[in-house]
Amino acid sequence: MARENKTTGKVAGIVANLVIVEVDGPVGQNEICFITLKEERLMAEVIKVVGKHAYVQVFESTRGLKAGSLVEFQGHLLEVTLGPGILSRNYDGLQNDLDKMEGVFLKRGEYTDPLNREKLWPFKPLAKPGDTLAAGDWLAEVDENDMPHKIMVPFKLTGRYTLKSIVPEGVYTVDHKIAVITDSEGNDTELTMVQKWPVKLAIRAYKEKPRPFKLLETGVRCMDTLNPITEGGTGFIPGPFGTGKTVLQHAISKQAEADIVIIAACGERANEVVEVFTEFPELDDPRTGKKLIERTIIIANTSNMPVAAREASVYTAMTIAEYYRAMGLKVLLMADSTSRWAQALREMSNRLEELPGPDAFPMDLSAIISNFYSRAGFVYLNNGETGSITFIGTVSPAGGNLKEPVTESTRKAARCFYGLNQGRADSKRYPAIDPIDSYSKYLEYPEVQAYLEKNVSEKWLGDVLKAKDILLRGKEAMEQINILGDDGVPITFHERFWKSELIDFVILQQDAFDKIDSSSPMKRQQYMLAKVLEVADASFSFGHFEDVSSFFKTVINQFKQMNYSEFKSEGFERYENELDSIIKERLN
């Protein structure tokens, strides 16, 4: 789209943040332009072209904008800037560094540099002159918060190159000319540590994208144990407001076994981002002992920030994720909430007076969502190393109705479904993931099954399926009890129900705000599931149905005390011993 002369235009119409521009030359779909408003320059993106009119969505408020204002087109799409120094940054949806902005309030038309241009980075070459290279190949490594940040051949370059020269080990700024590469025709290209990439396009600098097969530990029991997500997998969390979507995502982002965590706060509350700003610099990364913030990138486009930038924010986050994946890292990407992104699409589509689909969302909503989810995944890079993007998005269904278009479209795209249930949230059974309706398609993948068998235990999968079965049978028993009454069913129904309650209280429920209970490593999960199933497998003798509930309440209470204690600590073992004798007394 690069042109000799910049295309310009004049504002011809304004409806909220949709501006119609009369242009004097060629423009491209999704091209970026700047609209002049007194001293301010407002960034906008072309979303439709009709004859001489380009329809652009403005990433800012258009208050005070007049017809006739000058517009300059940039000849490129919305891009992010990629290079060392992205980790621990707080960006807005367009990758402006929020910390670099002055004053308490966001200023319209203020765009800040995502990178630090002065900082000197310790640089180590990985390639040597004469090497043949292609886009995405590793040239060098710099140390970014102890993470080996790879400097790569820019993704935009096509074809094969020969490395002509590379600077020696040392410290350099990101803009330093660190290498020269030569194409097959003998033309040289100078490279720095910085490159740009248009956010709406996927970075495909990898050899192969197999089906994900490795478990990604999150420390959340009802995910890891019951419906595990994989490294490079996709999942979504739909739920009415207040059922725990954000708390669950934050828990996962604190505990998950990832090298890099990217949090895209898309059209949600500013205070929730502040919580991350405040807590992550204090919290330790359990695997590295460093602070969590050092492996985290925040893209904050909260609900009061411009709507068009909200849509951009998820793409910005995904592109940064792809950049780090190309370095051979395990990236976890969280977007809260993808419904706000869909709503931003809806607002714009309505302003464009497009023919609306269901609930006035754009007709191609499903395709847009699938396309986005498909950018996640586990990959083999060209050099044989692996990298992954695990993506989990929340969905905020209107009226809590899972039949609405965003939930339905996402269901087609994501492989794990963690449905939050209002009833569970109301009775404080957190995390409120519905154990019956939720699923992980990965459990059906033979390669995942083989992985679990090898890395967790041989009987693990069987135990998990058994636990699911107990939950289902417990639910059925409860329904019968509700229909026929406590004494209208055999005592075994009560036992069945309470065994499912046992799994619910001990395995499913987890207090996200308790220091110990909040995160449960796989070893511990394995131990607890085995212990719970021991009780579930046992046959007890009860004289009356009321004995069943009071016995299981005691057992559950004992298990809960274990959950609140340090694994295998003295207290933990004391509760366990007490539990064992309580159980023994009741055994047949």
Add this chain to the structure above:
Amino acid sequence: MESQAFQKVYTKLTNITKATVTLKADGVGYDEIATVHGRLAQVVKIMGNDITLQIFEGTEGIPTNAEVSFLGRPPQLKVSDELAGRFFNAFGEPIDGGPEIQGEVRDIGSPSVNPVRRKQPSNLIATGIAGIDLNNSLVSGQKIPFFADPDQPYNQVMAMVALRAKTDKIILGGMGLTNDDYLYFKNVFDNAGALDRIISFVNTTENPPVERLLVPDMALTAAEYFAVDKNESVLVLLTDMTLFADALSIVSNRMDQIPSKDSMPGSLYSDLARIYEKAVQFPSGGSITIIAVTTLSGGDITHAIPDNTGYITEGQLFLRRDSEIGKVIVDPFRSLSRLKQLVVGKQTREDHPQVMNSAIRLYADAANARTKLENGFDLTDYDERTLKFAREYSDRLLAIDVNVDTDTMLDISWELFGKYFNKAEVAIRENLVKKYWKN
């Protein structure tokens, strides 16, 4: 209304709808205000030199040769300490017979606070109402609505909360208030001797509904003045946001926009978020807390207005009449304060989080027992105990007429636990049970 000598006056309207007029004019800015036939209007669409204006009062009686002058600015409010104690209409004009305000002119609907310049809210707001302080603690800088059917005493509860909260300023944004409610607020604040720290922007049922759209921005512009310029803690009361949203839908329907759910505009979420997100804690000490009212129809929270609100605000306080005790309670199931975990057990006693959760769980068991009873089944001994517990819990803690401190609320909870249950049934962490259990 202001008029300046050099302003050009237009007198030829090309189009008139129920809410808007269109005319040809040059050099007009988007969002700018104008007067049309003496009525305030705002630019909502520009197409070449066709300017469409939304008339807040409606277009009844406007002729095609009406006089139109553009003011070259968005809606504004004059801010200064003189605002304190005063009553204004939706345009920021005094309605209490007092003098015009002298002060700095500010555009309303100002930009958002940079999220990295916010501080995490951490100051507990005690109200004495256990349904709030025990189960849904409020924190300054929070935004939270009451969800209530129109026959609930939400304005009374809100006024009570406002007066008990220790804040520097209270700003009332009244939208579609009945004249009686308006006078009620005036009286309560006056009787409490608090009038000098109260500022009100009021649109009553007697005013045109579309004017309401300006009320939250007026109230919040005043709030930002006190919170940012004066580092004060400000409590903003917005009642009734359902009527605000209704006004949004009136405008969008009249402008032929495609409605989404419940005939609300597709932008409802963003429109409400822009207002509620003004709630903030600043590092310098100033804060804006928003307590709003969203009236429901027949308790339906899936309607687009409460639904979008719930997705935006930091919880909701659900008022419900408990027929067993004959009092209005703060319903522990549907109510939620999302910021409570920042203060409970930290600024309140250590046992607070667990006591709160256990009591609600037992209250939920009582609800199940009640269903059993209604379905004609026998109750177990445990069921009977939960029912007795629920009744006393509701009466002594959930009812809105309770006014005690948080430690007392916790003590009452332990008393009820001990009275009706054994330790395993309450299932609280052992070290807390040892310390607080009452027989």
